[in-house]
Amino acid sequence: DAGVIQSPRHEVTEMGQEVTLRCKPISGHNSLFWYRQTMMRGLELLIYFNNNVPIDDSGMPEDRFSAKMPNASFSTLKIQPSEPRDSAVYFCASSKQGSTEAFFGQGTRLTVV
């Protein structure tokens, strides 16, 4: 298995632009998580899905952030409009039902200028 696949690996965009981050979880995993990592705040859970349904989005910073999971093998995290303070590494992770082990992707390093 290739593991959790995220794209792009790096994204540089101008303030105000829309940014879409993509994630393909490990096949057979039914939980998917989006995390953000910054030096200021460390690793923060933004949202998680169970069986493609958003369960807890309380970590999503504001309405500019949205996440979707149209099917078991794909999820997106969208920021519109983006701001410089959104600059961070965004990780997607997936896990099997009932497992404490979350498998992380390589992350997307987002820079908003």
Next chain:
Amino acid sequence: GESVGLHLPTLSVQEGDNSIINCAYSNSASDYFIWYKQESGKGPQFIIDIRSNMDKRQGQRVTVLLNKTVKHLSLQIAATQPGDSAVYFCAENEGLGSARQLTFGSGTQLTVLP
């Protein structure tokens, strides 16, 4: 203005020595504790976990100790190798054995000296 970031605790050990990385957690209701390793430019990688009804668990070259009385968790790495250089995070989980409610600590930077 200049931003102030987290100052990660750092630990430097000589190759071949044992490493001990410590973590304090806050939620007494947490039922699982997990250690993750994050190498530069990569995502966190699961190392080992321990349930709250245990006080010690051993893996390959790693041992996790849990002291619920003082809410303290430690990761011991035996015979530390250069490939062990990374940031190590402890995470606590309150969620009936699911990964969904992981709360990560701020991390410790381990550097292995030749």
